Amino acid sequence: MPEASITPTLIWFRQDLRIHDNPALQAAIERGGSVIPVYLFDEAGEGDWRPGGASCWWLHHALQDLAAQLDKHGLRLILGIGQSASELKRLIAETGAGAVYWNRRYEPAVILRDAKIKEALTQRGLEAKSFNSALVFEPWEIKNQSGKPFQVFTPYWKHCLKRAIPAPVEVELKHAHAPRNWPATRALEELALLPRIAWDTGFFPFWTPTSAAAKQRLGKLAASHASGYTRNRDRPDMDGTSRLSPYLHFGQIGPREVFAAFARYDAEGTKGGRKFLSEIGWREFSYQLLYHFPHIPTEPLRAEFNHFPWEMDETLLSAWQKGLTGYPIVDAGMRQLWTTGWMHNRVRMIVASLLVKHLLVPWQEGARWFWDTLVDADLASNTQGWQWSAGCGADAAPYFRVFNPILQGQKFDPNGDYVREWIPELRPVATSIIHKPWEGGGEQLGGVVIGRDYPTPIIDHSRGRNRALQAYGKLKALR
Ligand code: FAD
Numbered sequence: 394m395p396e397a398s399i400t401p402t403l404i405w406f407r408q409d410l411r412i413h414d415n416p417a418l419q420a421a422i423e424r425g426g427s428v429i430p431v432y433l434f435d436e437a438g439e440g441d442w443r444p445g446g447a448s449c450w451w452l453h454h455a456l457q458d459l460a461a462q463l464d465k466h467g468l469r470l471i472l473g474i475g476q477s478a479s480e481l482k483r484l485i486a487e488t489g490a491g492a493v494y495w496n497r498r499y500e501p502a503v504i505l506r507d508a509k510i511k512e513a514l515t516q517r518g519l520e521a522k523s524f525n526s527a528l529v530f531e532p533w534e535i536k537n538q539s540g541k542p543f544q545v546f547t548p549y550w551k552h553c554l555k556r557a558i559p560a561p562v563e564v565e566l567k568h569a570h571a572p573r574n575w576p577a578t579r580a581l582e583e584l585a586l587l588p589r590i591a592w593d594t595g596f597f598p599f600w601t602p603t604s605a606a607a608k609q610r611l612g613k614l615a616a617s618h619a620s621g622y623t624r625n626r627d628r629p630d631m632d633g634t635s636r637l638s639p640y641l642h643f644g645q646i647g648p649r650e651v652f653a654a655f656a657r658y659d660a661e662g663t664k665g666g667r668k669f670l671s672e673i674g675w676r677e678f679s680y681q682l683l684y685h686f687p688h689i690p691t692e693p694l695r696a697e698f699n700h701f702p703w704e705m706d707e708t709l710l711s712a713w714q715k716g717l718t719g720y721p722i723v724d725a726g727m728r729q730l731w732t733t734g735w736m737h738n739r740v741r742m743i744v745a746s747l748l749v750k751h752l753l754v755p756w757q758e759g760a761r762w763f764w765d766t767l768v769d770a771d772l773a774s775n776t777q778g779w780q781w782s783a784g785c786g787a788d789a790a791p792y793f794r795v796f797n798p799i800l801q802g803q804k805f806d807p808n809g810d811y812v813r814e815w816i817p818e819l820r821p822v823a824t825s826i827i828h829k830p831w832e833g834g835g836e837q838l839g840g841v842v843i844g845r846d847y848p849t850p851i852i853d854h855s856r857g858r859n860r861a862l863q864a865y866g867k868l869k870a871l872r
Pocket of ligand 1: 677771
Protein backbone atom coordinates (compact mmCIF):
# COMPACT_ATOMS: atom_id res chain seq x y z
CA MET A 394 0.00 0.00 0.00
CA PRO A 395 1.41 3.46 -0.78
CA GLU A 396 2.62 5.20 2.39
CA ALA A 397 0.18 8.13 2.19
CA SER A 398 -2.88 5.86 2.09
CA ILE A 399 -2.03 4.19 5.39
CA THR A 400 -3.57 5.92 8.39
CA PRO A 401 -1.25 7.14 11.16
CA THR A 402 -0.53 5.00 14.23
CA LEU A 403 -0.63 6.43 17.73
CA ILE A 404 2.11 4.85 19.79
CA TRP A 405 0.91 5.25 23.35
CA PHE A 406 3.93 5.39 25.68
CA ARG A 407 3.33 4.44 29.33
CA GLN A 408 5.96 2.66 31.42
CA ASP A 409 8.11 1.93 28.39
CA LEU A 410 9.83 5.28 28.04
CA ARG A 411 12.48 4.14 25.57
CA ILE A 412 12.97 3.94 21.84
CA HIS A 413 15.00 0.70 21.94
CA ASP A 414 13.58 -2.77 22.63
CA ASN A 415 10.12 -1.31 22.21
CA PRO A 416 7.86 -3.77 20.36
CA ALA A 417 4.86 -1.42 20.14
CA LEU A 418 7.00 1.26 18.54
CA GLN A 419 8.56 -1.21 16.09
CA ALA A 420 5.12 -2.58 15.16
CA ALA A 421 3.89 0.97 14.52
CA ILE A 422 6.86 1.59 12.22
CA GLU A 423 6.27 -1.71 10.40
CA ARG A 424 2.61 -0.90 9.90
CA GLY A 425 3.67 1.96 7.64
CA GLY A 426 1.98 5.34 7.71
CA SER A 427 3.11 7.99 10.11
CA VAL A 428 3.97 7.36 13.74
CA ILE A 429 2.63 9.69 16.44
CA PRO A 430 4.18 9.16 19.88
CA VAL A 431 1.84 10.05 22.72
CA TYR A 432 2.09 10.13 26.52
CA LEU A 433 -1.10 10.66 28.54
CA PHE A 434 -0.95 11.71 32.18
CA ASP A 435 -4.07 9.94 33.45
CA GLU A 436 -3.97 9.96 37.24
CA ALA A 437 -7.50 8.61 37.64
CA GLY A 438 -6.64 5.65 35.40
CA GLU A 439 -4.13 4.45 38.02
CA GLY A 440 -6.93 3.75 40.51
CA ASP A 441 -5.75 4.12 44.12
CA TRP A 442 -2.11 4.19 43.03
CA ARG A 443 -1.53 7.52 41.36
CA PRO A 444 2.22 8.07 41.11
CA GLY A 445 3.73 9.48 44.30
CA GLY A 446 5.82 12.63 44.61
CA ALA A 447 9.23 11.07 43.95
CA SER A 448 7.93 9.01 41.01
CA CYS A 449 6.47 12.16 39.46
CA TRP A 450 9.89 13.78 39.69
CA TRP A 451 11.43 10.88 37.80
CA LEU A 452 8.61 10.80 35.27
CA HIS A 453 9.14 14.47 34.40
CA HIS A 454 12.78 13.86 33.54
CA ALA A 455 12.14 10.55 31.77
CA LEU A 456 9.56 12.24 29.51
CA GLN A 457 11.97 15.05 28.77
CA ASP A 458 14.60 12.47 27.85
CA LEU A 459 12.22 10.45 25.67
CA ALA A 460 11.07 13.59 23.84
CA ALA A 461 14.71 14.51 23.13
CA GLN A 462 15.45 11.03 21.75
CA LEU A 463 12.37 11.05 19.52
CA ASP A 464 13.26 14.53 18.33
CA LYS A 465 16.60 13.26 16.99
CA HIS A 466 14.58 10.99 14.70
CA GLY A 467 12.22 13.72 13.55
CA LEU A 468 9.41 12.64 15.89
CA ARG A 469 7.61 14.54 18.63
CA LEU A 470 6.22 13.35 21.93
CA ILE A 471 2.62 14.59 22.15
CA LEU A 472 1.49 15.07 25.75
CA GLY A 473 -2.07 14.85 27.00
CA ILE A 474 -3.65 15.24 30.43
CA GLY A 475 -6.83 13.48 31.54
CA GLN A 476 -8.64 10.19 31.01
CA SER A 477 -6.75 8.02 28.54
CA ALA A 478 -9.91 6.93 26.71
CA SER A 479 -11.10 10.46 25.97
CA GLU A 480 -7.60 11.76 25.21
CA LEU A 481 -7.03 8.95 22.70
CA LYS A 482 -10.43 9.66 21.14
CA ARG A 483 -9.51 13.32 20.75
CA LEU A 484 -6.14 12.49 19.20
CA ILE A 485 -7.67 9.98 16.81
CA ALA A 486 -10.15 12.62 15.63
CA GLU A 487 -7.40 15.18 15.23
CA THR A 488 -4.91 12.95 13.40
CA GLY A 489 -7.11 10.47 11.55
CA ALA A 490 -5.15 7.64 13.22
CA GLY A 491 -6.34 4.16 12.34
CA ALA A 492 -4.36 2.28 14.96
CA VAL A 493 -3.24 2.60 18.57
CA TYR A 494 -0.33 0.45 19.79
CA TRP A 495 1.03 0.20 23.31
CA ASN A 496 3.08 -1.98 25.63
CA ARG A 497 1.23 -3.77 28.41
CA ARG A 498 1.10 -2.91 32.12
CA TYR A 499 -0.04 -5.28 34.85
CA GLU A 500 -1.47 -3.19 37.69
CA PRO A 501 -5.09 -4.26 38.36
CA ALA A 502 -6.72 -0.82 37.75
CA VAL A 503 -4.63 -0.28 34.61
CA ILE A 504 -5.53 -3.72 33.23
CA LEU A 505 -9.25 -2.90 33.60
CA ARG A 506 -8.85 0.53 32.01
CA ASP A 507 -6.78 -0.78 29.10
CA ALA A 508 -9.15 -3.67 28.40
CA LYS A 509 -12.04 -1.20 28.10
CA ILE A 510 -10.02 1.03 25.81
CA LYS A 511 -9.03 -1.88 23.59
CA GLU A 512 -12.63 -2.99 23.29
CA ALA A 513 -13.90 0.51 22.52
CA LEU A 514 -11.24 1.14 19.88
CA THR A 515 -11.83 -2.23 18.22
CA GLN A 516 -15.59 -1.60 18.16
CA ARG A 517 -14.92 1.64 16.34
CA GLY A 518 -12.99 -0.28 13.71
CA LEU A 519 -9.54 0.83 14.85
CA GLU A 520 -6.60 -1.45 15.25
CA ALA A 521 -5.74 -1.68 18.95
CA LYS A 522 -2.72 -3.84 19.74
CA SER A 523 -0.68 -4.35 22.88
CA PHE A 524 2.78 -5.88 23.33
CA ASN A 525 5.21 -6.94 26.04
CA SER A 526 8.11 -4.66 26.81
CA ALA A 527 8.26 -4.74 30.61
CA LEU A 528 8.94 -8.37 31.47
CA VAL A 529 10.98 -11.29 30.26
CA PHE A 530 7.99 -13.59 30.83
CA GLU A 531 4.46 -12.34 31.16
CA PRO A 532 2.55 -13.50 34.24
CA TRP A 533 0.32 -15.99 32.41
CA GLU A 534 3.28 -17.69 30.70
CA ILE A 535 4.75 -19.37 33.76
CA LYS A 536 2.72 -21.96 35.68
CA ASN A 537 3.62 -24.79 38.02
CA GLN A 538 2.84 -28.45 37.32
CA SER A 539 -0.72 -28.03 38.56
CA GLY A 540 -1.24 -25.15 36.15
CA LYS A 541 -1.23 -22.63 39.03
CA PRO A 542 0.99 -19.59 39.61
CA PHE A 543 4.16 -20.27 41.59
CA GLN A 544 4.21 -18.87 45.11
CA VAL A 545 7.79 -19.82 45.94
CA PHE A 546 10.58 -17.98 44.19
CA THR A 547 13.29 -20.65 43.68
CA PRO A 548 11.17 -23.16 41.68
CA TYR A 549 9.59 -20.24 39.82
CA TRP A 550 12.93 -18.88 38.67
CA LYS A 551 14.34 -22.34 37.90
CA HIS A 552 11.32 -22.94 35.71
CA CYS A 553 11.80 -19.58 33.96
CA LEU A 554 15.46 -20.22 33.27
CA LYS A 555 14.65 -23.44 31.44
CA ARG A 556 12.91 -21.36 28.80
CA ALA A 557 14.57 -19.35 26.06
CA ILE A 558 15.14 -15.75 27.11
CA PRO A 559 13.63 -13.51 24.42
CA ALA A 560 16.03 -11.10 22.74
CA PRO A 561 15.42 -7.33 22.76
CA VAL A 562 13.36 -6.06 19.84
CA GLU A 563 15.29 -4.10 17.20
CA VAL A 564 13.59 -0.77 16.54
CA GLU A 565 14.23 0.63 13.06
CA LEU A 566 13.64 4.28 13.74
CA LYS A 567 15.14 5.34 10.44
CA HIS A 568 11.99 3.92 8.84
CA ALA A 569 9.65 5.89 11.09
CA HIS A 570 7.60 8.53 9.27
CA ALA A 571 6.54 11.74 10.92
CA PRO A 572 3.03 13.04 10.15
CA ARG A 573 2.70 16.09 7.92
CA ASN A 574 0.88 17.93 10.73
CA TRP A 575 1.40 17.25 14.39
CA PRO A 576 -1.59 17.29 16.77
CA ALA A 577 -1.69 19.81 19.62
CA THR A 578 0.35 18.93 22.69
CA ARG A 579 0.41 20.09 26.30
CA ALA A 580 3.67 21.46 27.64
CA LEU A 581 5.58 19.13 30.00
CA GLU A 582 5.30 21.78 32.74
CA GLU A 583 1.50 21.56 32.52
CA LEU A 584 1.68 18.01 33.88
CA ALA A 585 2.97 19.67 37.11
CA LEU A 586 5.14 16.68 38.00
CA LEU A 587 7.89 18.57 39.81
CA PRO A 588 7.48 19.37 43.50
CA ARG A 589 6.27 22.84 44.46
CA ILE A 590 8.70 23.02 47.35
CA ALA A 591 12.29 22.03 46.64
CA TRP A 592 12.53 18.71 48.50
CA ASP A 593 14.15 17.17 45.42
CA THR A 594 17.52 18.95 45.64
CA GLY A 595 19.17 15.73 46.87
CA PHE A 596 17.88 13.80 43.84
CA PHE A 597 20.01 15.62 41.29
CA PRO A 598 23.48 14.59 42.52
CA PHE A 599 22.29 10.99 42.97
CA TRP A 600 20.55 10.39 39.65
CA THR A 601 20.78 10.93 35.91
CA PRO A 602 17.26 9.89 34.95
CA THR A 603 17.95 9.16 31.29
CA SER A 604 17.90 6.02 29.23
CA ALA A 605 21.55 6.58 28.29
CA ALA A 606 22.53 6.60 31.97
CA ALA A 607 20.72 3.29 32.49
CA LYS A 608 22.55 1.73 29.56
CA GLN A 609 25.85 3.01 30.87
CA ARG A 610 25.27 1.59 34.35
CA LEU A 611 24.13 -1.73 32.96
CA GLY A 612 27.06 -1.88 30.52
CA LYS A 613 29.57 -1.34 33.30
CA LEU A 614 28.01 -3.97 35.51
CA ALA A 615 27.78 -6.56 32.73
CA ALA A 616 31.34 -5.90 31.54
CA SER A 617 32.58 -6.57 35.07
CA HIS A 618 30.50 -9.80 35.09
CA ALA A 619 28.84 -8.29 38.16
CA SER A 620 31.88 -9.72 39.90
CA GLY A 621 31.49 -7.85 43.19
CA TYR A 622 27.69 -8.13 43.25
CA THR A 623 27.36 -11.24 45.40
CA ARG A 624 29.88 -9.91 47.90
CA ASN A 625 28.76 -6.29 48.07
CA ARG A 626 25.04 -6.27 47.31
CA ASP A 627 24.14 -6.29 50.99
CA ARG A 628 26.45 -3.41 51.87
CA PRO A 629 24.64 -0.07 51.94
CA ASP A 630 27.96 1.70 52.53
CA MET A 631 29.09 0.64 49.04
CA ASP A 632 27.84 1.30 45.52
CA GLY A 633 27.37 -2.45 45.22
CA THR A 634 24.06 -2.75 43.36
CA SER A 635 22.94 -1.60 39.93
CA ARG A 636 20.51 1.18 40.97
CA LEU A 637 18.57 0.28 37.85
CA SER A 638 15.22 0.03 39.64
CA PRO A 639 13.72 3.40 38.59
CA TYR A 640 14.91 2.90 35.02
CA LEU A 641 13.33 -0.54 34.94
CA HIS A 642 10.12 0.76 36.48
CA PHE A 643 9.70 3.53 33.91
CA GLY A 644 10.92 1.29 31.11
CA GLN A 645 13.95 3.38 30.26
CA ILE A 646 15.67 0.05 30.01
CA GLY A 647 13.97 -3.33 29.64
CA PRO A 648 14.71 -6.65 31.36
CA ARG A 649 15.39 -8.34 28.00
CA GLU A 650 18.13 -5.76 27.47
CA VAL A 651 19.55 -6.62 30.87
CA PHE A 652 19.79 -10.30 29.92
CA ALA A 653 21.24 -9.44 26.52
CA ALA A 654 23.94 -7.26 28.10
CA PHE A 655 25.03 -10.17 30.28
CA ALA A 656 24.83 -12.71 27.45
CA ARG A 657 27.16 -10.49 25.44
CA TYR A 658 29.88 -10.93 28.02
CA ASP A 659 28.87 -14.50 28.70
CA ALA A 660 28.57 -13.43 32.31
CA GLU A 661 25.25 -14.99 33.21
CA GLY A 662 27.33 -18.08 33.91
CA THR A 663 29.30 -16.32 36.65
CA LYS A 664 28.17 -16.30 40.26
CA GLY A 665 27.70 -12.52 40.31
CA GLY A 666 25.88 -12.51 36.98
CA ARG A 667 23.55 -15.32 38.05
CA LYS A 668 22.75 -13.64 41.35
CA PHE A 669 22.11 -10.30 39.68
CA LEU A 670 19.83 -11.82 37.04
CA SER A 671 17.93 -13.67 39.77
CA GLU A 672 17.06 -10.25 41.25
CA ILE A 673 15.50 -9.40 37.90
CA GLY A 674 13.72 -12.70 38.51
CA TRP A 675 12.30 -11.34 41.79
CA ARG A 676 10.90 -8.46 39.80
CA GLU A 677 9.23 -10.90 37.41
CA PHE A 678 7.97 -12.99 40.33
CA SER A 679 6.45 -9.87 41.92
CA TYR A 680 4.59 -9.08 38.70
CA GLN A 681 3.15 -12.54 38.37
CA LEU A 682 1.95 -12.38 41.99
CA LEU A 683 0.28 -9.02 41.43
CA TYR A 684 -1.35 -10.26 38.25
CA HIS A 685 -2.75 -13.46 39.75
CA PHE A 686 -3.60 -11.98 43.16
CA PRO A 687 -4.76 -8.44 42.33
CA HIS A 688 -5.97 -7.75 45.89
CA ILE A 689 -2.46 -7.86 47.39
CA PRO A 690 -1.52 -4.15 47.25
CA THR A 691 -3.87 -3.67 50.21
CA GLU A 692 -4.60 -7.14 51.60
CA PRO A 693 -2.25 -9.90 52.74
CA LEU A 694 -1.71 -12.77 50.33
CA ARG A 695 -1.95 -15.15 53.28
CA ALA A 696 -5.52 -14.49 54.36
CA GLU A 697 -4.94 -15.44 58.03
CA PHE A 698 -2.93 -12.21 58.36
CA ASN A 699 -6.19 -10.28 57.95
CA HIS A 700 -6.62 -11.02 61.67
CA PHE A 701 -3.15 -9.87 62.74
CA PRO A 702 -3.40 -7.65 65.86
CA TRP A 703 -1.64 -4.56 64.46
CA GLU A 704 -1.37 -1.54 66.75
CA MET A 705 -1.54 1.50 64.53
CA ASP A 706 0.24 4.43 66.19
CA GLU A 707 0.64 7.73 64.29
CA THR A 708 3.47 8.94 66.54
CA LEU A 709 5.56 5.84 65.94
CA LEU A 710 4.84 5.96 62.22
CA SER A 711 5.85 9.59 62.02
CA ALA A 712 9.15 8.98 63.90
CA TRP A 713 9.91 6.14 61.49
CA GLN A 714 9.10 8.28 58.45
CA LYS A 715 11.35 11.09 59.67
CA GLY A 716 14.28 8.83 60.49
CA LEU A 717 14.02 9.50 64.23
CA THR A 718 13.64 6.00 65.68
CA GLY A 719 16.96 6.07 67.53
CA TYR A 720 18.21 3.03 65.56
CA PRO A 721 20.98 4.46 63.36
CA ILE A 722 20.74 1.96 60.48
CA VAL A 723 16.97 2.50 60.28
CA ASP A 724 17.19 6.27 60.47
CA ALA A 725 20.01 6.38 57.91
CA GLY A 726 17.82 4.43 55.49
CA MET A 727 14.76 6.60 56.03
CA ARG A 728 16.84 9.74 55.50
CA GLN A 729 18.52 8.31 52.41
CA LEU A 730 15.02 7.64 51.07
CA TRP A 731 13.80 11.17 51.78
CA THR A 732 16.93 12.79 50.36
CA THR A 733 17.51 10.67 47.24
CA GLY A 734 14.21 8.88 46.54
CA TRP A 735 15.92 5.49 46.92
CA MET A 736 17.01 3.15 49.68
CA HIS A 737 19.37 0.20 49.60
CA ASN A 738 17.56 -3.17 49.50
CA ARG A 739 19.10 -4.53 52.71
CA VAL A 740 18.07 -1.36 54.52
CA ARG A 741 14.55 -1.53 53.03
CA MET A 742 14.25 -4.93 54.71
CA ILE A 743 15.58 -3.61 58.04
CA VAL A 744 13.34 -0.52 58.17
CA ALA A 745 10.30 -2.54 57.11
CA SER A 746 10.98 -5.13 59.78
CA LEU A 747 11.24 -2.48 62.51
CA LEU A 748 7.94 -0.90 61.44
CA VAL A 749 5.87 -4.07 61.18
CA LYS A 750 7.47 -6.05 64.00
CA HIS A 751 8.93 -3.84 66.76
CA LEU A 752 6.36 -1.09 66.20
CA LEU A 753 3.43 -3.29 65.07
CA VAL A 754 2.36 -0.68 62.51
CA PRO A 755 0.45 -2.29 59.59
CA TRP A 756 2.66 -2.97 56.56
CA GLN A 757 0.23 -1.06 54.34
CA GLU A 758 1.30 2.19 56.08
CA GLY A 759 4.93 1.52 55.21
CA ALA A 760 4.05 0.59 51.65
CA ARG A 761 2.15 3.88 51.23
CA TRP A 762 5.09 5.90 52.52
CA PHE A 763 7.47 4.10 50.16
CA TRP A 764 4.98 4.66 47.34
CA ASP A 765 5.20 8.41 47.81
CA THR A 766 8.92 8.72 48.47
CA LEU A 767 10.62 6.14 46.19
CA VAL A 768 11.63 7.10 42.67
CA ASP A 769 11.33 3.39 41.85
CA ALA A 770 7.90 2.95 43.53
CA ASP A 771 6.45 -0.04 41.74
CA LEU A 772 3.16 -1.63 42.70
CA ALA A 773 4.38 -5.19 42.10
CA SER A 774 7.79 -4.97 43.78
CA ASN A 775 6.70 -2.68 46.61
CA THR A 776 3.76 -4.90 47.50
CA GLN A 777 5.90 -8.01 47.38
CA GLY A 778 8.69 -6.33 49.43
CA TRP A 779 6.29 -5.26 52.16
CA GLN A 780 4.37 -8.51 52.31
CA TRP A 781 7.68 -10.39 52.41
CA SER A 782 8.83 -8.25 55.33
CA ALA A 783 5.53 -8.63 57.18
CA GLY A 784 5.57 -12.40 56.75
CA CYS A 785 2.20 -12.42 55.00
CA GLY A 786 3.28 -12.71 51.37
CA ALA A 787 4.51 -15.41 49.02
CA ASP A 788 7.81 -17.00 50.03
CA ALA A 789 7.95 -14.45 52.86
CA ALA A 790 10.36 -14.11 55.76
CA PRO A 791 8.56 -15.89 58.63
CA TYR A 792 6.98 -13.31 60.95
CA PHE A 793 8.74 -14.78 63.99
CA ARG A 794 12.16 -13.95 62.47
CA VAL A 795 12.68 -10.45 63.82
CA PHE A 796 15.67 -8.49 62.49
CA ASN A 797 17.89 -7.05 65.19
CA PRO A 798 18.64 -3.54 63.88
CA ILE A 799 21.86 -3.31 65.89
CA LEU A 800 23.33 -6.57 64.58
CA GLN A 801 22.12 -5.81 61.06
CA GLY A 802 23.89 -2.46 61.22
CA GLN A 803 27.10 -3.97 62.57
CA LYS A 804 27.12 -6.70 59.93
CA PHE A 805 26.25 -4.70 56.84
CA ASP A 806 27.68 -1.27 57.71
CA PRO A 807 30.69 -2.43 59.74
CA ASN A 808 32.53 0.90 59.77
CA GLY A 809 29.39 3.00 60.22
CA ASP A 810 30.08 4.87 56.98
CA TYR A 811 26.48 4.61 55.80
CA VAL A 812 25.17 5.86 59.14
CA ARG A 813 27.61 8.76 59.19
CA GLU A 814 26.71 9.70 55.62
CA TRP A 815 22.98 10.06 56.35
CA ILE A 816 22.97 11.02 60.03
CA PRO A 817 25.41 13.92 60.36
CA GLU A 818 24.71 14.31 64.08
CA LEU A 819 26.30 10.87 64.67
CA ARG A 820 29.49 11.57 62.73
CA PRO A 821 31.65 12.09 65.87
CA VAL A 822 30.53 8.77 67.39
CA ALA A 823 33.09 5.94 67.61
CA THR A 824 32.62 2.98 65.23
CA SER A 825 32.42 0.53 68.15
CA ILE A 826 29.09 2.05 69.25
CA ILE A 827 27.81 3.72 66.09
CA HIS A 828 24.93 1.22 65.81
CA LYS A 829 24.01 1.49 69.50
CA PRO A 830 25.10 4.98 70.54
CA TRP A 831 22.88 4.96 73.64
CA GLU A 832 25.30 2.45 75.17
CA GLY A 833 28.30 4.72 74.66
CA GLY A 834 29.84 7.12 77.10
CA GLY A 835 32.54 9.77 77.34
CA GLU A 836 34.99 9.82 74.47
CA GLN A 837 33.11 7.22 72.45
CA LEU A 838 30.31 9.71 71.86
CA GLY A 839 32.63 12.55 70.81
CA GLY A 840 30.42 15.13 72.52
CA VAL A 841 27.12 13.84 71.09
CA VAL A 842 24.37 13.74 73.71
CA ILE A 843 21.88 10.94 73.09
CA GLY A 844 18.37 12.15 73.86
CA ARG A 845 19.36 15.69 72.87
CA ASP A 846 21.30 15.48 69.58
CA TYR A 847 19.90 12.14 68.51
CA PRO A 848 16.93 10.18 69.94
CA THR A 849 17.10 7.23 72.30
CA PRO A 850 15.62 4.07 70.73
CA ILE A 851 11.89 4.34 70.16
CA ILE A 852 11.52 0.89 71.66
CA ASP A 853 14.02 -1.40 73.32
CA HIS A 854 14.99 -4.16 70.90
CA SER A 855 14.13 -7.08 73.22
CA ARG A 856 10.83 -5.49 74.19
CA GLY A 857 9.98 -4.86 70.54
CA ARG A 858 10.90 -8.40 69.62
CA ASN A 859 8.77 -9.86 72.41
CA ARG A 860 5.83 -7.65 71.49
CA ALA A 861 6.06 -8.85 67.89
CA LEU A 862 6.24 -12.49 68.96
CA GLN A 863 3.28 -12.07 71.30
CA ALA A 864 1.24 -10.52 68.50
CA TYR A 865 2.18 -13.40 66.24
CA GLY A 866 1.21 -15.82 69.03
CA LYS A 867 -2.27 -14.22 69.17
CA LEU A 868 -2.63 -14.73 65.43
CA LYS A 869 -1.61 -18.37 65.69
CA ALA A 870 -4.08 -18.90 68.54
CA LEU A 871 -6.91 -17.77 66.26
CA ARG A 872 -6.15 -20.53 63.75
P1 FAD B 1 19.83 -4.55 42.27
O1 FAD B 1 20.27 -5.35 43.41
O2 FAD B 1 20.86 -4.02 41.36
O3 FAD B 1 18.80 -5.46 41.46
C1 FAD B 1 18.56 -5.31 40.06
C2 FAD B 1 17.08 -5.14 39.80
O4 FAD B 1 16.37 -6.31 40.22
C3 FAD B 1 16.45 -3.99 40.55
O5 FAD B 1 16.64 -2.78 39.87
C4 FAD B 1 14.98 -4.42 40.61
O6 FAD B 1 14.31 -4.12 39.41
C5 FAD B 1 15.09 -5.93 40.74
N1 FAD B 1 15.03 -6.33 42.15
C6 FAD B 1 16.04 -6.43 43.03
N2 FAD B 1 15.59 -6.90 44.21
C7 FAD B 1 14.26 -7.07 44.08
C8 FAD B 1 13.24 -7.52 44.95
N3 FAD B 1 13.50 -7.93 46.20
N4 FAD B 1 11.97 -7.56 44.50
C9 FAD B 1 11.67 -7.18 43.22
N5 FAD B 1 12.61 -6.76 42.35
C10 FAD B 1 13.89 -6.70 42.77
N6 FAD B 1 11.85 -2.50 44.18
C11 FAD B 1 11.31 -1.66 43.26
O7 FAD B 1 11.77 -1.66 42.11
N7 FAD B 1 10.27 -0.84 43.59
C12 FAD B 1 9.72 -0.80 44.84
O8 FAD B 1 8.77 -0.06 45.07
C13 FAD B 1 10.30 -1.65 45.83
N8 FAD B 1 9.84 -1.62 47.11
C14 FAD B 1 10.41 -2.45 48.05
C15 FAD B 1 9.92 -2.43 49.36
C16 FAD B 1 10.47 -3.26 50.35
C17 FAD B 1 9.93 -3.23 51.76
C18 FAD B 1 11.54 -4.11 50.00
C19 FAD B 1 12.16 -4.99 51.05
C20 FAD B 1 12.03 -4.15 48.71
C21 FAD B 1 11.48 -3.32 47.71
N9 FAD B 1 11.96 -3.33 46.38
C22 FAD B 1 11.39 -2.51 45.45
C23 FAD B 1 12.98 -4.31 45.95
C24 FAD B 1 14.44 -3.83 46.04
O9 FAD B 1 14.70 -3.26 47.28
C25 FAD B 1 14.80 -2.83 44.94
O10 FAD B 1 14.41 -3.32 43.68
C26 FAD B 1 16.32 -2.59 44.91
O11 FAD B 1 16.76 -2.10 46.14
C27 FAD B 1 16.65 -1.60 43.81
O12 FAD B 1 18.01 -1.31 43.82
P2 FAD B 1 18.95 -1.82 42.65
O13 FAD B 1 18.36 -1.45 41.34
O14 FAD B 1 20.32 -1.31 42.93
O15 FAD B 1 18.89 -3.39 42.83
